Amino acid sequence: MKIAYYSFGGRYSDNPRALHQRLLARGDVDAEHVWLAGPQHAGSFPAGTTTVPLGTPEALAALEAADLVVADNHLPAWDKRSGTTYLQTWHGTPLKRIHRDARSTQPEGEAVMSRLDDDITRWDVLLAPSEAAAVPLRAAFRFSGPVPVTGYPRNDALLAPDVARRRARVRAALGVPEDRTAVLYAPTWRDDDRFGDGPDFRLRLDLERFAQRLGGSHVLLLRLHYLVPDALRGLHVPGVVDVSHHPDVNDLYLAADVLVTDYSSAMFDFAVTGKPIVSFTYDFEHYRDVLRGFYFDLHGIAPGPVLTTSEELLDAVADPEELRVACKERYELFQETFCHAEDGRAADRVLDLVLNHPEVRP
Template sequence: MKIVYYSFGGRYSDNPRALHQRLLTRGDVDAEHVWLAGPGHAAAFPAGTATAALRTPEATAALESADLVIADNHLPAWEKRPGTTYLQTWHGTPLKRIHRDALFTQPDGEDVMSALDDDITRWDVLLAPSVAAAVPLRAAFGFPGPVPVTGYPRNDALLAPGAVERRAAVRAALGIAEGTTAVLYAPTWRDDDRFGDGPDFRLQLDLQRFAQRLGGEAVLLLRLHYLVPDALRGLDVPGVLDVSRHPDINDLYLAADVLVTDYSSAMFDFAVTGKPIVSFVYDLERYRDVLRGFYFDPHEIAAGPLLETSEEVLDALAGLEDVRIRFKERYEAFQEMFCHAEDGHAADRVLDLVLDHREVRP
């Protein structure tokens, strides 16, 4: 059996990584594993991992000879042969509107969307992490096939028996002292942000003020979106670590004591840990009405406070116990709605489904 994996522009990450690793530990499938590797990412794959450079004849040949393709995003065009199963795991519960549902479009948007729609026609199964997420995922992609609610394989690690030890090891590697509060700041990207040569990228959270108010008591782990990981390269603020290139975000979820985000799907994964979530939504109206739009109203579902200024965020971080108490019931409702399938065994459910050819129910 030949299995080909693809994640986030050719990285070794996310749901495909979790499924690959679980297959290796289960040892019940005799398979050839091949990963599509993007420019600059090949060196990050584990030693001995077979890779094919993304968007090359070798990558196309791998896809076209695969028995099972596992991806968390859209693949470049390829000829799917009869008998191949294409498992699309996707990469998060959609709070913000996606695909053709998104309000903002780039100048070349129709060409891009047409290519993405073409990829969707090859999908056989689309995973959903929850019942609530299954509805917008199916609708956004116009996918007529099965959308089983399995939980996300990537989240199994957050509930694994060794999670406590892993947390300690990651914090030690990052230099986070015992008793220090680790704040993970993981904002999503904005469709109208410009970056690259001459970046016009603005981080709205005041990092200098964070250092002034919480320095010595807390460290901020800055995790930019994978589309803009180097937008703040060279950042030098005491008590702030740029972990945008850290290979596994689960390390950061475990190391952190609180998540600060905005409209990122990180909140749905982080809620598996039960730790506080603070939403910094300084541009909520613009994001909702101009850029993307939402499938769920943040005011109705938020597991923690919705805050508009840096100072309000810092106040919340300085009083996390109060946040836990005030938002206890909302947090539990959030977990029930979006994390009900997360039990640490999602990878096994998914693998049983695609490898044993069991009946898949929508």
């Protein structure tokens, strides 16, 4: 069996990585594995991993020869042969509207949107992390095939037996003392900031104020979106660690004591850990009415406070335990709605589905 994998511009990451690692660990499938690797990420693959350069004839040949294609994002055009299964895992529960449901016209234009639609015609299975997520995912992509609710393979690591040991290792590597509260700030990107990766990029969280007020007890782990990871390159603020290029976001979820995000799907994954979540939504109306729009009422579903100023945010994260107690009921409802399928065995469910059940295969 030949399996080809693709993740986020040619990285070794996300759901495809989790499925690849679980297949290797199980050892019950005789398969040839090949990854489409972006030039800047080729060195990050584990030793012994077979890769082909993304955007080359070799990459197309790998896709066209595969019995199973696993991707978490859109692939370039390729000739899918009869008998190949294309498993689209996608990469998060959509709070913000995506694809053609988004409010704004994407800078890339109609030609790119048409290319993405063409890719969707090849999908055989689209994963959903929850029943609630399955509805907007199917609608956004106008996908009529199977959308099984399996949980996300990438989130299995958040419930693994070694989470305490991994947390300690990651915090030590990042220089976060055990007696410090680690706040992970992971904002999504804005469509109107996407090409402002440079002097015009402005982070609305006041980092200097964070350091001044909480620097003695807290560390801020700053995780910018993968489309603008270098926007604050060279940042030097005491107590602030730029982890935008850290290869595995699960490491950061485990290292953190509280998550601050906005409209990112990070909140749905992080909620698997049970740790507090704060939504920092300084541009809520603009994002809702101009940029994207939402599938869910954030103020109604949020597992924690929805805030608009840095001072409110600093008040909220000052004491994570107090925050956890105050938001207990909201948090539990959020988990019931969006994390009900997350039990640490999603990868096995997905592999059993695509390998053993012919009804989901073409």
